[in-house]
Amino acid sequence: MDVRPTTTKDQCPRADISGYLDGELTPHAELAVERHLAECKICLDELNSHKQMLSALDFAFGDRGRETEIELPENFARVVTVAAESDVSGLRSPAERRRAFVLCAGLFALVLAGVGAELARVVGVFTDFVSQVTTLSAAAIRLIYEVVIGLCLVFRALSQQFVFSSMFSILLLICSFILSFIVLSRLFIRYNRS
Secondary structure (H helix, E strand, O other): OOOOOOOOOOOOOHHHHHHHHHOOOOHHHHHHHHHHHHHOHHHHHHHHHHHHHHHHHHHHHHHHHHHHOOOOOOOHHHHHHHHHHHOOOOOOOHHHHHHHHHHHHHHHHHHHHHHHHHHHHHHHHHHHHHHHHHHHHHHHHHHHHHHHHHHHHHHHHHHHHHHOOOHHHHHHHHHHHHHHHHHHHHHHHHHHHO
16 A cells, blocks of 8 residues: 655745756755655646746747847947047036035035034034134244244354354355356256257
8 A cells, every 4th residue: 555645835845846947956855856746746736837937937038038139239338438438528517516516505504404403512613623723733833933033043143153253164155155156057058958
C-alpha cells in the first residue's frame, strides 16, 4: 500500500519554487523540490501558475520589446557630451544673476522668518563674535606696529653709530651703492636686449 505523506501549505517550500524556475538552487535542493512536486499538488499548481505568468511576460515583452527598441548611434554619448558642453549660452547672463539674487534674498527672508524670536539672540552672538575678532585683530596690528617701530629705532641707532662714526663705514657704503648701480644697469641692458 502506497501511503504518501500529506503536506500543508505551511510545510511547502514556496520560496524554493521561484529559485527552481530560475535555476538558482543547488542540485541537492533541486532534487528535493522535484520530489516534493511529485507528491504535492498545491506546489505543482503554483509551479504551473509561475510558468504561465513567465510565458505571458515573455509574450508581452519578448517580441514587442524588440520591435520598439531604439537603436542608438555608436557615438551617442560623445555627441550628447559635446552638445551639453557647448550649449552654455544662458549662463551668467544679467537675467540669471537677478534671478539668483532674488532667490537668495527670498531664502534669507525665509531664514529670518524661521528664526523669529531667536533672531535677537543670533544677532547678539554674531555681534559678540565680530567684536572679539575686531579686538584680536586690533591687538595683533598694534603688536606688529610696536615691533616695527622698535626695530626701526634700534636700526636707526645702530646705523648712526656704525655709518657716521668711521671713514671705513662711509667708504663701504659708497662702494656698495656703486656696485648695486652697476649690477642694476647690467640687468636693464640684458632685459632690453631680449
